[in-house]
Amino acid sequence: MKMSEALKTELVNFSELTGEAASARRAELARHVATLFALTSDRCSDEQVDIYDSVLLRLVDMVESEVRRFVAEQMSTLRRGPEETIRRLASDVIEVSEPILVRSTVLRDADLVSIAEEQGNDHRYAIAQREVLSADVTDILVRRGDLKVKRKIASNDGASLSGSAIELLISDSAADATLQLSLSDRPDLAEAQIASLISIASDEVRKKLQTSGRSGETAQLDEAADIAARRMSNQYWLGRYDFETARSRILLLAKKGMVNEAALRRFASEDRFAEAVATFAWLVRCGVEEASHWMVRPDPEPFVILAKASGFSSITVGSLLSIGPWRHRLTPENRSHAMNLYERMTVAEAKRKIAHWSYNVLK
Structure with a gap:
């Protein structure tokens, strides 16, 4: 007997499941079907998935x-599954929907x-725990969600967060040190946003926290401001990358004649900032440390000038302006x-x- 036929004959017989006396049978069957699908989902055809779904x-x-809740747990980690059932469970009470919403x-x-x-904030909080969230989803969570x-x-x-x-x-x-501390540690804040975060922790906010006896949060605000301030420094960003290892790799590639603009674009497309810096340095004949400081500063004009003088294409320059520290x-x-310039x-x-730069340095 084909699997689809077995499902139709054995699983879709609901006539025996009505009434209070069949409560245990319904629960047993739901658990059985969910477990069976979880074990076989990767091997099921689209038709079989649809049958399970119904x-x-x-x-x-x-x-x-x-x-x-048991069914939701079984469905929550599957790469493919009964979509209508999963959507139904995702909108259920939070005790049921949580594993689906999170995973x-x-x-x-x-x-x-x-x-x-x-739904309410319990559902929003479960969604907020997902490993990956698009800006479309976080926009509604931030607008509608509680603290x-x-x-x-x-x-x-x-x-991902929109501006x-x-x-x-x-x-x-402004009045929540925990939120501010979390924001101060995010790598995707732009320079102006970091400055806003620093300024938001005003003396007035500190006074309110102290007056309400929340001195611990006052210390957290100071810590958040310190973290945010550090992130406005070039050294904070450069310290995240291993330029020495990258330089050694590029030297090996250079000996094989494999260091060129195409390699630079490849490193940029893979967001391999340290290798991109080392490749750029090799191509323009400067030191890796010097190149890294050009490619981290909030004002990219010196980099743009050097790239233009070296004959790089606009595609390469645009790619480099979107990786590493400059991505944030x-x-x-x-x-x-910068691109218009x-x-x-x-x-x-x-x-x-x-x-002109060289002349001023030599004077």
Whole structure:
């Protein structure tokens, strides 16, 4: 007997499942079907998945929350699954929906946004714990969520945040040291946002916390401001990368004649900042330390001038402006301004500026 036929004949017989006396049978069947699918999901055809979906969808509406929680646990870690059932469980009471909301990759962004809008903060907090969250989802979580949700989003490294979401979190952190501390440790804040975070911890906020007896949070505010201030320094960012190892790798590639602009673009596309810096340094004939300082500063104009004088393409320059520290330190406006400068400048103009730098250094 084919599996689909077995499912139809054995699992979709609901006539024996009505009435109070069949409660235990319904629970047993729901657990059995969920376990069976979890064990065989990778080998099921699309038709078989649809059959499981129709059976489970009906069963979860016939059983108690404890059993629905069991089904949700079984479904939560599957790469493919009964989508309608998973959506149904994701909108259930939080005791049932939590494992689905936290772990299921079957849910789409549209599902998460809908649940975040329609359900309460318990559901939003569960979503906020997901390993990866898009900006579309975090936008609604930040707008609609309570402080607990916002703290979780701020501390979640896998949560992408839009500019408006970051601004709202920074604003809300004015009176919450925990939120501010989490924000200060995020690697994706732009320079201006870090400055706002530092300024938000005003003396007035500290006084309010001290007056309410929350001296511990006052210390946290100071710590958050210190962390944010450090992140505005070039050395903070450069200290995250192993330039010495990268330099050794590039020297080996250079001996094989494999260090060129194409290699530089490849390192940029892979966000391998240390290797990109070492390659750039080799191509423009300067030291790795010197190149690293050009490629970390909030003002990229010196880098743009050197890249133009060296004849790099606009594709390469644009790629380099979007990796490593610049991925976080440059605003879209800064990046656009740098590219406009690159496009307008001629190679001759760039070389004249470099000659002027050298003249001033030698004077």
